[in-house]
Amino acid sequence: MTEEKNKMDFIQLLGPDMSVKILTHLDAPCDLIRVSAVSSSWHRFVLEHGLCKQLCLAMFPEISGVTHMIELDNIIEPLGNTPGSCVNWEYLKRNHKVYAFLSSGLHPVRKSCISKAISASSTDNYPEESILHTLEPGDRTEYTASYWSSKGENDPSVPETLVYKLVSEMCLVTEIHVQPFQAFFQHGLPIYSAKAVRFRMGHPRYPIESESAVDNITANEVLGDNQFIWTYTSPEFPMCQENSLQKFKLPKPFLCIGGILLVELLGRVQKQEMDELFYICISHVQVMGRPLSPAFDVKVHHPSGKCTLKYHPPPTDPHMSSTSSPDSSSSSRLRIITSSLVQRGVRRWEQILLGALLGSGPVVVDD
8 A cells, every 4th residue: 555655657747747857858769769768658748749840950950951751651642731639649659759769869879971072162173083082081193192172372362162962861960071182293292271170951942853953963064153052150260281081060969951061172372383373182071970760851842942751661561460350451452552662762663563553553663
């Protein structure tokens, strides 16, 4: 009897308002998952108050720019906004699952996140001094110098920019490394660093053709500033005139939604003896962080620049229980196929394939 009296539910004791304040001070959503596993009443409390979403937005306020989420597991029959306790409860469960999965995938992990060098504001000699060389670590490959070089300028204040595509449309970036190039083949071994560096992150302005357009840009093509929307700008970091990989840690990890990085090289310090012009040369750029799971992708809406976050849940176990109805089994298999298709990147033909799977008629696809 005494043991029963000592067992108290603090959520009931403190009330909902105080309990929400306490639970939103947890360190990570994984703690909320443990809380929701304590009992059915705690599970319901966490879901009804959207605590995973609250904690996720507190950790990563950049996600607040996402207008809404679409769980592609429900692409055929999405949950409606019609009133009804069942629909509302399913909506709460879905939000809980999506935000818990999202935030659990955003813990910083030191991993290189650059996928492609897109463009430089200028290039002195292409392709010998292309931005593509900055993807290689070090300043030489075998016996050849490996670096990007700007064009020469009389004015040392003229900046340069380098644009990169990250490995995922959503990357949690923690720090960026830049290595100035030391011209070991020139007299005096000059180092062509910048005075300072600044970083911007964002997404292409035109979303419909963004992926193919970015992939088709050649490294010697100069891009206009109106082709991207920058959602983050770092402080300026001073650069040392040293031939070393200089590490610039962001004030706090930033969730880049859109997968584009701009490196701004501000000010020139080294004049080339041959032509008396100032240059900036970089041998390597590295982005450290964590790409988000391929279960998510982002669609940016033009011209508002707002985002829709699409969530592709991992396929469930295809072995259905014998108690499952034929309709639910068929629906589950369809969702598994849909999820697999999208995860493989087959977005372009998504509706056509789904139409075929639903039996809406034969579909002929040209290679």
